[in-house]
Amino acid sequence: MAFDVAxxxxxxxLALRLLTTRDLFEAVILFVSFGLALALVWVxxxxxxxxxxxxxxxxxxxxxxxxNARRRLEQKAPEWLEAAHYRPAAAVLPALCGAFxxxxxxxxxxxxxxVQPLAPRILERVPDAAATNxxxxxxxxxxxxxxxxxxxxLVAGITAVWALERGRPAVPPAATAEDEPVLAELVRWIVxxxxxxxxxxxxxxxxxxxxxxxxxxxxxxxxxxxxxxxxLRPYAPHSPVLRTxxxxxxxxxAAAALATVFAEGALLRYPAAGGYVWVLAIEAVLTxxxxxILAEFFVDVPSAPQQASGEQR
Amino acid sequence: MSDDVVFPLLGVFLFGVGFAAFVGRRHxxxxxxxxxxxxxxxxxxxxxxxxxxxEGVDPVPQAMVLTGIVVMVAATALALALAVRLAGLSPGxxxxxxxxx
Numbered sequence: 212m213a214f215d216v217a218x219x220x221x222x223x224x225l226a227l228r229l230l231t232t233r234d235l236f237e238a239v240i241l242f243v244s245f246g247l248a249l250a251l252v253w254v255x256x257x258x259x260x261x262x263x264x265x266x267x268x269x270x271x272x273x274x275x276x277x278x279n280a281r282r283r284l285e286q287k288a289p290e291w292l293e294a295a296h297y298r299p300a301a302a303v304l305p306a307l308c309g310a311f312x313x314x315x316x317x318x319x320x321x322x323x324x325x326v327q328p329l330a331p332r333i334l335e336r337v338p339d340a341a342a343t344n345x346x347x348x349x350x351x352x353x354x355x356x357x358x359x360x361x362x363x364x365l366v367a368g369i370t371a372v373w374a375l376e377r378g379r380p381a382v383p384p385a386a387t388a389e390d391e392p393v394l395a396e397l398v399r400w401i402v403x404x405x406x407x408x409x410x411x412x413x414x415x416x417x418x419x420x421x422x423x424x425x426x427x428x429x430x431x432x433x434x435x436x437x438x439x440x441x442x443l444r445p446y447a448p449h450s451p452v453l454r455t456x457x458x459x460x461x462x463x464x465a466a467a468a469l470a471t472v473f474a475e476g477a478l479l480r481y482p483a484a485g486g487y488v489w490v491l492a493i494e495a496v497l498t499x500x501x502x503x504i505l506a507e508f509f510v511d512v513p514s515a516p517q518q519a520s521g522e523q524r
Numbered sequence: 525m526s527d528d529v530v531f532p533l534l535g536v537f538l539f540g541v542g543f544a545a546f547v548g549r550r551h552x553x554x555x556x557x558x559x560x561x562x563x564x565x566x567x568x569x570x571x572x573x574x575x576x577x578x579e580g581v582d583p584v585p586q587a588m589v590l591t592g593i594v595v596m597v598a599a600t601a602l603a604l605a606l607a608v609r610l611a612g613l614s615p616g617x618x619x620x621x622x623x624x625x
Binding site: 222 | 529530533535538542545554564567575582587589598600612
């Protein structure tokens with residue numbers, strides 16, 4: 212109990228500080244800390260799947276995206292880094308938000324709790340589902356079309372980012388790893404471990420907390436690390452290989468959905484016998500696609516020596 | 525105060541400060557970060573409000589929050605790409621054109 216209160220104070224304090232600071236770099240680092248502390252909240256309430264996603268995606272990928280955006284701003288428009296003081300347009304604004312939060316808090320405290328909890332009904336049906344982890348059962352069986360649309364959102368996102376980046380100069384060829392021996396050695400250790408963990412998480416998702424999105428984020432992290440350290444040459448944005456990998460998750464999932472419509476008569480109702488195989492196959496393709504999409508969000512990660520020379524901090 | 529009160533209050537607080545920063549700060553990157561904090565507040569509420577102390581969490585809101593986290597990452601990536609593109613097009617100071625601080 213005391214721990215929960217302390218944790219909430221920590222999360223709230225981090226949020227307050229990162230939103231009011233003037234230093235963009237500090238805000239980004241605090242945002243990552245905020246995500247990690249929030250993951251502890253998820254663990255405390257027993258939502259381990261969400262905690263994994265928060266660490267990998269909320270703190271990890273978003274944090275890295277912010278660092279990358281800050282670096283690009285540094286090159287393109289350094290004046291953007293001199294952040295403004297936090298001076299609200301009108302003094303009434305924080306008061307209004309405070310009042311709103313007060314009312315919302317009152318509602319949150321007095322609202323009736325879980326009139327018709329869904330959990331028992333879900334847990335009752337999980338033994339017949341294609342996965343025994345209740346969250347995966349919801350994500351890929353009971354409400355699989357949500358996840359189908361979710362990967363659609365990712366593909367739409369990367370398409371838009373590509374469109375914005377059209378015409379940018381080609382990424383210079385990656386440097387040789389020998390220029391940065393410590394980084395190279397670190398990458399040689401970390402990447403195989405990350406890939407192994409990602410495979411394990413994908414497979415584990417059917418029984419225990421884990422799954423395609425968390426594993427995809429891990430793989431993407433390994434990919435970005437290899438791009439930044441020169442182990443991997445970046446694909447050209449129009450490379451057919453890259454586009455196939457990015458689109459594969461959505462297409463395989465959509466094809467599976469169509470197949471189930473014809474075979475079983477309902478969207479994404481898996482055959483009674485082989486449901487587990489379907490889910491595992493979809494998750495495996497999803498993991499690779501998600502990894503490619505997330506890594507592609509870092510469109511122009513520079514190779515190591517470039518970064519070292521451009522690093523001012 | 526039991527723990528099924530503390531966490532919903534945290535969710536409301538996060539949404540509140542996130543919203544205040546989203547409206548009040550003029551730097552685009554802070555607006556993007558603020559939306560992320562608001563989304564975290566909504567997630568905390570979604571997961572903790574229907575839960576009674578000592579019970580586990582509903583798998584349905586868990587799946588919804590998982591989806592939300594992924595969608596937020598995609599939205600953040602697109603918003604950051606737009607912000608960086610904007611910085612290249614119109615070197616300013618990261619604030620809205622119409623309102624000067």
